[in-house]
Structure formats: structure tokens, C-alpha cells
Amino acid sequence: xxxxxxxxxxxxxxxxxxxxxxxxxxxxxxxxxxxxxxxxxxxxxxxxxxxxxxxxxxxxxxxxxxxxxxxxxxxxxxxxxxxxxxxxxxxxxxxxxxxxxxxxxxxxxxxxxxxxxxxxxxxxxxxxxxxxxxxxxxxxxxxxxxxxxxxxxxxxxxxxxxxxxxxxxxxxxxxxxxxxxxxxxxxxxxxxxxxxxxxxxxxxxxxxxxxxxxxxxxxxxxxxxxxxxxxxxxxxxxxxxxxxxxxxxxxxxxxxxxxxxxxxxxxxxxxxxxxxxxxxxxxxxxxxxxxxxxxxxxxxxxxxxxxxxxxxxxxxxxxxxxxxxxxxxxxxxxxxxxxxxxxxxxxxxxxxxxxxxxxxxxxxxxxxxxxxxxxxxxxxxxxxxxxxxxxxxxxxxxxxxxxxxxxxxxxxxxxxxxxxxxxxxxxxxxxxxxxxxxxxxxx
Numbered sequence: 218x219x220x221x222x223x224x225x226x227x228x229x230x231x232x233x234x235x236x237x238x239x240x241x242x243x244x245x246x247x248x249x250x251x252x253x254x255x256x257x258x259x260x261x262x263x264x265x266x267x268x269x270x271x272x273x274x275x276x277x278x279x280x281x282x283x284x285x286x287x288x289x290x291x292x293x294x295x296x297x298x299x300x301x302x303x304x305x306x307x308x309x310x311x312x313x314x315x316x317x318x319x320x321x322x323x324x325x326x327x328x329x330x331x332x333x334x335x336x337x338x339x340x341x342x343x344x345x346x347x348x349x350x351x352x353x354x355x356x357x358x359x360x361x362x363x364x365x366x367x368x369x370x371x372x373x374x375x376x377x378x379x380x381x382x383x384x385x386x387x388x389x390x391x392x393x394x395x396x397x398x399x400x401x402x403x404x405x406x407x408x409x410x411x412x413x414x415x416x417x418x419x420x421x422x423x424x425x426x427x428x429x430x431x432x433x434x435x436x437x438x439x440x441x442x443x444x445x446x447x448x449x450x451x452x453x454x455x456x457x458x459x460x461x462x463x464x465x466x467x468x469x470x471x472x473x474x475x476x477x478x479x480x481x482x483x484x485x486x487x488x489x490x491x492x493x494x495x496x497x498x499x500x501x502x503x504x505x506x507x508x509x510x511x512x513x514x515x516x517x518x519x520x521x522x523x524x525x526x527x528x529x530x531x532x533x534x535x536x537x538x539x540x541x542x543x544x545x546x547x548x549x550x551x552x553x554x555x556x557x558x559x560x561x562x563x564x565x566x567x568x569x570x571x572x573x574x575x576x577x578x579x580x581x582x583x584x585x586x587x588x589x590x591x592x593x594x595x596x597x598x599x600x601x602x603x604x605x606x607x608x609x610x611x612x613x614x615x616x617x618x619x620x621x622x623x624x625x626x627x628x629x630x631x632x633x634x635x636x637x638x639x640x641x642x643x644x645x646x647x648x649x650x651x652x653x654x655x656x657x658x659x660x
Contacts, residue, residue, distance in 0.1 A: 221312045222321035224659035230300030241317050242292040255281050267311050270613050274307045290333030323658050337580040338641030339368040352383050352480045358428050368640045374411045375636040389622050399561040412610040415603050418592055425593035429478040435511035442517045443542040446565045513542050520547050602635040
């Protein structure tokens with residue numbers, strides 16, 4: 218089948234790009250233009266007409282990419298037209314009337330590129346991350362993965378294990394021949410090295426996933442301390458209801474933000490206090506669970522009620538920032554108990570010291586999570602395959618005696634298979650659907 222879709226963003230725009238890919242792409246171009254194919258890879262001004270009435274749809278630019286020298290590896294064309302809904306709808310309608318043409322599914326262009334060997338699976342995923350990136354740090358991470366350093370590393374480990382496997386299989390095929398001591402030593406050395414390097418990559422505090430999905434920040438504290446007001450300030454809009462009535466927030470309110478370049482997911486939670494109300498008690502339990510799961514906690518308290526013990530005190534740890542709100546009500550010195558803690562004194566009402574709080578949040582995120590390494594795990598799928606690889610390498614290391622060479626070979630095969638699954642070196646049809654469904658249509 219030949220597929221087509223709008224590849225630029227939906228909505229009114231100056232220019233829209235409709236992409237077509239497949240063996241009948243040339244037929245689509247000829248029917249819409251009424252002319253022969255334009256010169257390859259050159260922007261050519263053409264009139265696009267409805268194929269049934271020859272009525273003019275629009276005048277725009279077409280770029281013709283004959284396969285295999287295209288993004289998908291197939292014949293591909295891009296129609297650059299004016300970005301109105303009417304023009305796009307008319308163009309889609311005309312293409313749909315051509316035999317063997319259908320609307321593309323999410324990520325199908327990139328899926329075809331992968332299947333035709335134009336890109337590996339890791340690069341395909343990084344393309345999706347680049348398209349959906351909202352902050353500079355997300356863009357940089359996606360570009361870093363697209364550069365190929367991660368896939369080169371995974372392939373390097375896989376090739377080393379395949380070399381070991383070849384020696385093991387030689388021993389299986391020729392059992393009467395003993396492996397030289399230097400080869401046995403090299404096998405053990407290489408296996409330990411690969412296992413150690415993978416363990417170092419896994420021990421990364423999930424930096425890649427956090428950058429891709431957003432750092433989790435939970436705002437917790439007692440009732441009426443200003444939690445919802447802080448969420449609204451950071452969001453620059455009224456996300457949560459602010460009221461003088463105690464216990465207004467019962468559920469977790471969550472919003473995604475770009476905090477000075479950092480992708481964050483901030484959660485406002487129910488005020489923590491002793492309550493007999495069953496709904497409020499459930500809200501407090503959710504608040505404590507969210508605090509435990511967060512990458513960073515903002516424990517906010519009222520400067521007038523600064524004595525805190527028990528649960529609140531336990532929340533103030535290395536993974537938290539103590540925020541003392543309503544400093545505009547402070548008459549004299551701050552409570553002595555608070556001087557023991559590293560804290561930020563703010564007033565949301567008077568917009569006081571909030572810039573210091575944001576800077577402290579940024580420093581916490583940078584110090585705790587940012588990594589300068591070239592190899593980052595950006596998906597749980599990658600992490601699980603790497604863990605499985607290490608597991609099989611440990612099994613391989615524990616094998617003793619030539620009578621277990623068959624089992625050793627199988628463990629090495631499985632280890633290399635899991636590395637291959639990350640970059641798509643083996644049959645991965647069972648995971649392709651879940652990966653490419655996350656793409657937007659037209660990519």
C-alpha cells in the first residue's frame with residue numbers, strides 16, 4: 218500500500234506538508250499535477266488538481282524523492298501547500314481516490330524507514346522524542362541519541378559477546394579440542410568487562426527517562442500553607458483552587474511545566490493533618506505516596522505555624538526543599554527550629570524570593586539527576602533488556618566444566634539477543650506496534 222498523511226502540525230498555518238510514500242507515489246504525483254515527475258530532490262512549483270474534476274486545489278511546491286534514497290527507503294513525495302484545513306482536506310480526499318492509497322497510521326513512515334534499514338530502532342525512538350520534545354534539555358537528549366553513540370555502544374557489546382559465542386560454539390563442534398588458555402582468559406575478561414560496563418550504565422538514577430518524561434516534583438505540607446498558590450505561581454495560571462477553607466485540595470492536581478528549560482511534572486497534594494473525614498484521609502494518603510515517589514519534594518509550611526514534627530519532619534531530607542511561606546506576616550526573627558534546616562523564606566502573596574526558590578529547585582535537579590555521559594537509557598524497555606543481558610552473563614560466568622558448554626552458549630545467545638532487541642538487530646515485530654503507536658500521524 219501507498220500511505221499519505223499531513224506531516225506538519227494540524228491547524229491553520231502558512232505552509233502544510235503532506236507526505237506520500239510507497240510504490241504508487243509516482244502515480245499520485247502524476248495524477249495530482251497532470252504532468253511527468255519533477256527532477257528528484259528539487260523543490261518544484263506545481264498546480265495540484267482534484268483527480269476527478271481537474272479543479273485546482275492549490276498551487277505549491279513538490280519535492281520528489283525516488284527510492285531507495287528517501288526517508289522511508291521507498292518512493293516518497295512531499296506536497297508543500299497552504300496550511301488551511303480546506304486545502305489539506307481536498308488534497309487528502311483526492312489522494313484517497315487513487316487505488317492502493319490509504320491514510321498512514323501513527324509513526325508508519327518511520328516504521329517503514331526502520332524496516333527498510335534506513336535507521337535502527339534506537340534512532341527511530343529518538344526521532345519520536347525529538348518531535349515531542351518541549352524543553353531544551355529534552356531536545357539535546359534526543360539529538361544525542363540520534364547521533365548514534367548509544368547504538369554504537371550497544372552494538373559494540375553485542376559484537377564482543379558474539380565473538381565469545383563463536384569460541385564456545387567451536388568447542389561444542391569440536392569437543393576433543395581444548396580451548397587455548399589465552400582464549401579462555403579472554404572470554405572471561407570480555408564477559409566481565411561487558412557486564413561491568415552495562416551495570417555502570419544502568420546505575421544512572423534513571424536520568425534519561427526523567428529527562429524524557431519529566432522530573433516529578435511534589436508539593437506537600439499542612440493545610441493552608443500555600444501549596445495550591447505555589448502550584449499556580451509556577452504554572453503561571455490557575456491550575457488549583459485557592460481558598461481560605463481548610464482542606465480544599467482533596468485529590469492530587471498535576472501539571473506539566475517547562476521550568477527554565479527543565480521538564481517537570483508538579484503535583485499539588487492534600488494538606489497533611491489529622492482528619493476524621495474519610496475522603497480527606499484518602500487524599501492525605503495519596504499526598505504521602507506522591508511525596509515518596511517524587512524526584513524532589515517541596516515541603517511548604519506557614520511561617521506562623523513553623524513547629525512541625527512527625528510526618529512533615531520526616532519528609533525534609535536530602536530529596537526535599539523546605540519552603541517557609543508568608544514571610545510578609547513575619548514580625549521579628551524566624552522560629553529557632555527552622556534555623557536547623559536549609560530553607561527558603563518566601564511570600565507568594567508579595568512575590569518575594571520566589572526566584573530564589575526556582576533557582577534552588579534547578580540546582581537540586583541538576584546536582585541530582587543531570588549526567589554528562591553520552592550513553593543514556595531513555596526508555597524502560599532498554600533498561601529491562603540490559604538487565605536481562607546482565608542476568609544471562611552472570612549465568613554464563615557461573616558455568617563450570619566443558620559438559621556445560623551448551624548451556625553457556627545459550628546464555629550468551631540470550632545476552633546478545635537482548636542487546637539486539639534494543640537497536641532492532643533481531644526479530645522485534647512483537648514490540649514495534651507499541652513503539653510506533655506513540656508517534657504522531659505523518660511521522
